[in-house]
Amino acid sequence: MKRSALPSLVSAAILAINASAAPAREAIRAFPPAMIGTWGYEARSCTEESDDGRVEVKARSVTFFASSCSLSRFRSHRNGAVSGHGRCRGEGETTTERGSVRLRLxxxxxxxxxxxxxDDTRYQRCERPLPVR
Structure with missing residues (x-):
């Protein structure tokens, strides 16, 4: 009795499709080097020390003028964004709460x-970083 190769071909095709499908998110350990640095809300944010529109991105933290997040879990997304999840402290707060920061170049x-x-906020890279706070 001759066996049909069709079930084997279908199984092989399903395996190939599943193997090539990229996951929506990929686990990573920190923000990538291209995102690290000081970024300004507008040009003067990068040049005027008194401007509060800067954000500093480090490998595992993000600091704004009046808030900051220390991040421990990261995910990369298909659109190139990277999300960091951890503990954040808001303006004037003495305690931290769970929070997340999503960055996309x-x-x-x-x-x-x-x-x-x-909502998304766009920042431009500061050539000569000033302190955020």
Whole structure:
């Protein structure tokens, strides 16, 4: 009795499709080096020390003028964004709460930032970083 090769071909095709499907998110340990640095909300944020529109991105933390997040879990997304999850402290707060920061590069000099799933804010890379606080 001759066996049909069709079931084997179907099984092989299903395995190939499943193996090639990329996961929506990939676990990573920190923000990538291209995102690290000081970013300004506008040009003067990078040049005027009194401006509070800077954000500093480190491998495992993000610091704004009046808030900061220390992050311990990271995920990369298909669109190039990277989300960090951890503990955040808001303006004037003495305690921390769970929070998240999502970063996405739009070229080497533009970074899109969203806090806790909120609206996107675009920042430009500061050539000569000033302190954030």
């Amino acid at each position: 739009e070229g080497p000099t533009s970074l899109v930032v969203a806090l806790n799933g909120g």
